[in-house]
Amino acid sequence: MIRAALLLFLLVATGCSAFARETPVYGYKVVATYPHDPGAFTQGLIWLDGKLYESTGLNRRSTIREVRLEDGKVLRSVSLPSRYFGEGIVDWGDEIISLTWQHEIGFRWKRGDFQQTAAFHYPGEGWGLTRDKSHVYMSDGTAQIRVLDPLTMAERKRIDVTDNGQPVASLNELEWVKGEIFANVWMTTRIARIDPKSGRVKGWIDLAPLVREAAPGSDDAVLNGIAYDEARDRLFVTGKNWSKLFEIDLLQPS
Ligand code: DDQ
Ligand code: CA
Numbered sequence: 001m002i003r004a005a006l007l008l009f010l011l012v013a014t015g016c017s018a019f020a021r022e023t024p025v026y027g028y029k030v031v032a033t034y035p036h037d038p039g040a041f042t043q044g045l046i047w048l049d050g051k052l053y054e055s056t057g058l059n060r061r062s063t064i065r066e067v068r069l070e071d072g073k074v075l076r077s078v079s080l081p082s083r084y085f086g087e088g089i090v091d092w093g094d095e096i097i098s099l100t101w102q103h104e105i106g107f108r109w110k111r112g113d114f115q116q117t118a119a120f121h122y123p124g125e126g127w128g129l130t131r132d133k134s135h136v137y138m139s140d141g142t143a144q145i146r147v148l149d150p151l152t153m154a155e156r157k158r159i160d161v162t163d164n165g166q167p168v169a170s171l172n173e174l175e176w177v178k179g180e181i182f183a184n185v186w187m188t189t190r191i192a193r194i195d196p197k198s199g200r201v202k203g204w205i206d207l208a209p210l211v212r213e214a215a216p217g218s219d220d221a222v223l224n225g226i227a228y229d230e231a232r233d234r235l236f237v238t239g240k241n242w243s244k245l246f247e248i249d250l251l252q253p254s
Contacts, residue, residue, distance in 0.1 A: 023163055024203045026193075027251035028210065035072035036238050036245040038216070040065075044089035044098070044129060044173060045225035045238065048111075051075070052227060052236070052245075055089040055098055062086030064098055064109060069236075072245065078114035080107070088129035088173060090136055092150045097136065099126030106153065120153040122146075130174035130181060137181060137196070139174055143167035145181065145194070161194055163201035168192055175226035177235065184224050191226065191237075205250060207237065214242050 036042075043062075044055035052067040062080040067073065080086045080100070087099040095117065096109045102125055108118040128139040135156065136148040145159040161168045161183075170186035180202065181194040191205040207223055215221045218241065225238040225245070238245040 021164075023201055024253035026203055026205045026253055028205060028207060028248040029251055030210065030246050031249050032247040034069055034245045034247075036242050037067075037072055037074060038241050038243040041220075041240045042173075042225040042238055042242070043087045043240075045227040045236065046089060046091060046130075046175075047227040047229040047234075047236065048091050053089060053091070053096060053111075054225070055086050057086045057101065057240075059083070059085050062100075064089060064096060064114065069245075076114060078109065078116075087126045088138070090129035090131045092131065092136065097129060097150075097153070099129060099138065101125055101127070122153065122155070127172050127186075128174035128183065130176045132176050132196075137174055137176070139171040139183060141170060141172075141186070143169045143171065145171060145174070145183075145196075145199075159194075159196060159199040161192070161199045161201065163192070163204075168201055173224045173226055175228050177226075177228045182226050182228075184222075184226060186224075187222055189223055191223075203253070207248075210237075210246065210248075211239070214244050214246070215239055216241055216243070 041057045043057040046053050054065050054067050056063045060082045063077045065077040066075045085101040087101050089098045094111050099106045106120050125141045127141050130137050136150045138146040143161045147156045172184040172186040175182045183192045189208040189211040192201045193203040195202050211223050221241045223239045227236040234247050
């Protein structure tokens with residue numbers, strides 16, 4: 001009996017280790033470099049109809065802006081009410097939806113004139129936003145991604161994000177890229193490639209050399225900001241207070 005149990009244990013243990021694979025790590029190649037406002041404490045980044053839209057954080061300095069890619073010029077900008085610390089943004093129809101860090105409030109803005117049209121509430125922290133065709137996805141600093149109704153921002157479910165069974169916390173700026181959710185992990189040089197169905201991290205993108213080269217000295221100047229141009233299959237990344245924004249191609253894991 002004991003022997004049988006031991007045998008079973010051994011079988012399971014060796015079986016499991018045979019299945020535990022290392023998550024692939026993708027490299028990158030910089031294909032273009034653009035200027036980026038070093039005053040922008042970047043919290044959200046999207047590509048929309050030929051322009052970048054970016055949200056910035058910090059108390060009394062949070063903005064949502066339309067930015068020209070080529071020279072980084074801020075074409076339009078709206079300030080959040082000064083008590084709010086701005087976080088991620090996403091577009092829905094002709095609106096931009098934005099989060100705040102710890103005030104449990106988000107806003108909807110008309111994209112055409114940056115008029116604020118509505119506010120909504122949520123429990124916990126607001127970090128990143130992205131979307132697919134039917135839902136909005138929100139990170140909150142934990143290892144979960146909330147799935148929301150884009151019109152009401154009511155929560156539908158949560159995705160538990162894991163890498164080899166371990167939760168991946170501090171998921172930050174998000175971007176939906178070809179059926180995956182890309183997420184900056186706060187205070188690291190990596191982007192997680194998440195399968196939205198299972199929450200599993202299918203791969204990592206290691207941007208350490210880029211971060212070393214591009215990030216200004218401050219501890220807060222982390223990699224944050226991923227935007228995907230679906231029409232031209234371009235992936236953009238930047239960071240908080242970085243003076244550059246990069247278009248990168250992913251390299252297959254070696
Ligand atoms: N979050 O964006 C990761 C959610 C929060 C970032 C908080 C960083 C605080 C920095 C304060 C710097 C003051 C100069
Ligand atoms: Ca994004």
